[in-house]
Amino acid sequence: MRRRVQEDPASIAFAALAEEYRRQGRYDEAVETCHAGLQRHPAYMSARVTLGRALIETGDLDAAREQFETVLRSAPENLAAIRGLAQIHEKQGHSTEMDPHLAEMMRVHTASLAAAAPPPAPVAVPVIDAAPPPPAPTPPATIPFKPRDPRPDPAIAATITRLERFLAAIRHARTA
Numbered sequence: 001m002r003r004r005v006q007e008d009p010a011s012i013a014f015a016a017l018a019e020e021y022r023r024q025g026r027y028d029e030a031v032e033t034c035h036a037g038l039q040r041h042p043a044y045m046s047a048r049v050t051l052g053r054a055l056i057e058t059g060d061l062d063a064a065r066e067q068f069e070t071v072l073r074s075a076p077e078n079l080a081a082i083r084g085l086a087q088i089h090e091k092q093g094h095s096t097e098m099d100p101h102l103a104e105m106m107r108v109h110t111a112s113l114a115a116a117a118p119p120p121a122p123v124a125v126p127v128i129d130a131a132p133p134p135p136a137p138t139p140p141a142t143i144p145f146k147p148r149d150p151r152p153d154p155a156i157a158a159t160i161t162r163l164e165r166f167l168a169a170i171r172h173a174r175t176a
Contacts, residue, residue, distance in 0.1 A: 005033070010040055013049035021085045022054045030054035061088050103155045 014037030021030035034051035052067035
């Protein structure tokens with residue numbers, strides 16, 4: 001990957017290289033690689049997140065905060081940037097409540113996760129000496145069921161046939 005970035009300095013592969021450096025604990029190299037790549041690609045937000053994470057590890061919390069805030073101006077829902085800011089607050093001994101903006105972002109993100117999560121399965125709890133259950137409500141009027149036409153749509157069938165032929169040609173080309 002390093003060779004690829006050296007051969008083509010304009011490549012966005014710098015971000016993957018920097019992330020690899022960061023994961024290996026080579027934080028200074030990650031920071032240097034991100035700075036060089038972001039000069040050519042300043043809007044590459046995942047590289048800014050990598051840079052922010054590496055800067056946290058080097059102790060440059062102000063520069064890391066700047067990177068995460070830049071990401072959040074472009075992508076307010078970016079979870080990695082939100083977590084990065086929370087990590088900075090934690091390292092500084094602050095709670096997220098001290099930064100109302102960060103607290104609101106975390107609240108919104110948590111709410112969106114809760115909304116996306118399936119509800120927990122109901123658990124049967126035995127009831128002792130309980131009153132009889134109320135009568136079941138009357139079901140609403142039902143909509144008559146109309147079965148789907150069993151004949152396939154000719155246009156869809158033709159498209160599927162063409163796609164299957166295309167896939168077979170790809171498989172044949174790969175084995176040849």
